[in-house]
Amino acid sequence: MRNALTLLLLLSPLPVSAQGVLVAPHAVFIDHRTRSGFVQLYNPGTEPTEVSIAALFGYPVTDSLGQLDLHTIDRPDSTMPSAVGWIQAFPRRTVIQPLARQTIRLLVTPPEGVADGEYWARLAISAKGSAVPVSGADTTRGITVGLNLEVRTIIPLLYRKGAVTTSLAVSGLRAERAGDSLVVRARLARSGTASYLGTVRGELVSPAGRTAAKFDMPISVYYDLDPRFTIPAAGLVPGEYLLRFWVTAERSDIAAAQTLKAPTVRDSIRVQIR
Amino acid sequence: MHRATLPILLCLIATRPAGAQVSVAGTRNLAFGFLPLGVAKSVQPTDPVQSGQWNLTAPVGQRIQIRLTVPNQLLGPSGASLPLSISNGDAFIQGTWTGAVAESFNPESTVNFRFTGGPGAIIRLGGSTTPAANQQPGPYTNTVVCTLTIF
Numbered sequence: 209m210r211n212a213l214t215l216l217l218l219l220s221p222l223p224v225s226a227q228g229v230l231v232a233p234h235a236v237f238i239d240h241r242t243r244s245g246f247v248q249l250y251n252p253g254t255e256p257t258e259v260s261i262a263a264l265f266g267y268p269v270t271d272s273l274g275q276l277d278l279h280t281i282d283r284p285d286s287t288m289p290s291a292v293g294w295i296q297a298f299p300r301r302t303v304i305q306p307l308a309r310q311t312i313r314l315l316v317t318p319p320e321g322v323a324d325g326e327y328w329a330r331l332a333i334s335a336k337g338s339a340v341p342v343s344g345a346d347t348t349r350g351i352t353v354g355l356n357l358e359v360r361t362i363i364p365l366l367y368r369k370g371a372v373t374t375s376l377a378v379s380g381l382r383a384e385r386a387g388d389s390l391v392v393r394a395r396l397a398r399s400g401t402a403s404y405l406g407t408v409r410g411e412l413v414s415p416a417g418r419t420a421a422k423f424d425m426p427i428s429v430y431y432d433l434d435p436r437f438t439i440p441a442a443g444l445v446p447g448e449y450l451l452r453f454w455v456t457a458e459r460s461d462i463a464a465a466q467t468l469k470a471p472t473v474r475d476s477i478r479v480q481i482r
Numbered sequence: 483m484h485r486a487t488l489p490i491l492l493c494l495i496a497t498r499p500a501g502a503q504v505s506v507a508g509t510r511n512l513a514f515g516f517l518p519l520g521v522a523k524s525v526q527p528t529d530p531v532q533s534g535q536w537n538l539t540a541p542v543g544q545r546i547q548i549r550l551t552v553p554n555q556l557l558g559p560s561g562a563s564l565p566l567s568i569s570n571g572d573a574f575i576q577g578t579w580t581g582a583v584a585e586s587f588n589p590e591s592t593v594n595f596r597f598t599g600g601p602g603a604i605i606r607l608g609g610s611t612t613p614a615a616n617q618q619p620g621p622y623t624n625t626v627v628c629t630l631t632i633f
Contacts, residue, residue, distance in 0.1 A: 228507030234540070234632045253507065268633045276594055278547060278631050337508065351564070351613070353556055353622045357508025357534065360629040425596070426545055428633045461541045 240369035267430035274436025291327035324370030326402035372402035388442035520615035527608035534607035551627040559620035568609040578602035
């Protein structure tokens with residue numbers, strides 16, 4: 209008898225093998241002389257993974273709270289340094305077998321006479337596992353649910369032609385206590401013909417001259433940013449501290465040959481800890 | 483070096499994933515188990531069995547952004563649908579290193595995360611659903627997308 213109060217719906221818990229791929233490197237640099245690069249993918253799972261590669265245009269921005277976000281533009285105009293339309297991936301779609309790797313070749317074909325400079329794109333690597341099996345129930349009496357998990361990894365691609373330069377200016381350094389942390393904000397203005405890839409560092413120096421707390425954070429400045437950083441401030445002895453803030457053009461996660469040289473920029477302010 | 487050692491070493495190198503890599507992999511479905519018709523059922527993101535889970539890896543120090551694209555319904559037979567609610571507090575991310583603290587976030591928005599103490603992290607996802615009293619039997623499916631962005 210069909211009784212709505214007694215009929216149970218089966219929404220079956222389905223085991224799922226890992227669906228996704230390892231992507232390396234996590235930033236692609238391509239020079240105008242070679243006009244080619246690659247991304248290596250590896251399927252660590254036990255099921256084949258269907259992978260597709262697409263290019264899009266976007267760059268990091270900060271919101272009013274200083275949080276980073278990726279601002280994407282579907283159709284960048286000619287004033288934007290977009291390399292999206294120049295990129296071809298081979299293969300663009302593929303199936304990677306379990307524990308197998310696949311090299312994706314990237315070929316960049318800029319228009320004739322393109323000016324020296326750095327051009328940007330983002331590679332979106334989407335991975336879908338095999339369809340989640342729907343099983344475990346008599347579908348004439350109940351229902352089953354298979355919720356597929358799909359993953360997408362977005363990494364930067366920078367195409368450089370000729371001599372490119374970058375530099376950074378820091379202004380508006382400020383700090384504010386928020387709970388057990390000190391929130392530090394600063395405006396980072398980039399100049400030159402390339403993005404600024406670097407590391408932001410800060411330290412709080414106590415009245416006795418000791419480093420009481422510090423932070424470091426990798427940063428990619430394409431257009432001006434006003435990011436936030438936090439320093440743990442719990443347990444700090446009340447008093448006037450010196451906040452030292454500096455940005456260097458080096459990244460621990462990117463080969464030194466790929467980061468452009470630029471002068472270290474510094475600033476400092478006095479901070480009252482109560 | 484022993485004659486047999488070199489091929490073994492080469493095999494080990496060949497199967498080692500490349501450095502400076504990032505990955506995100508779905509490892510467990512969000513599963514609701516048995517439900518009576520017309521009765522809501524929730525799965526907490528902290529549920530070690532029924533919550534959905536993704537595993538993330540990235541170099542130590544790397545900062546990433548995570549965006550979940552979640553459906554609000556599951557699609558079933560003959561155009562039938564089953565409401566699925568995944569709202570604020572239904573997701574968290576946590577590093578897998580000692581002392582890492584879970585950080586709840588709204589699945590409808592993005593979250594920035596940094597691998598400060600190790601190269602691994604997990605995302606857990608919960609949600610709730612309310613099958614109607616006259617819900618049509620059959621399979622219901624949809625897709626949750628987890629997007630990981632490197633700035």
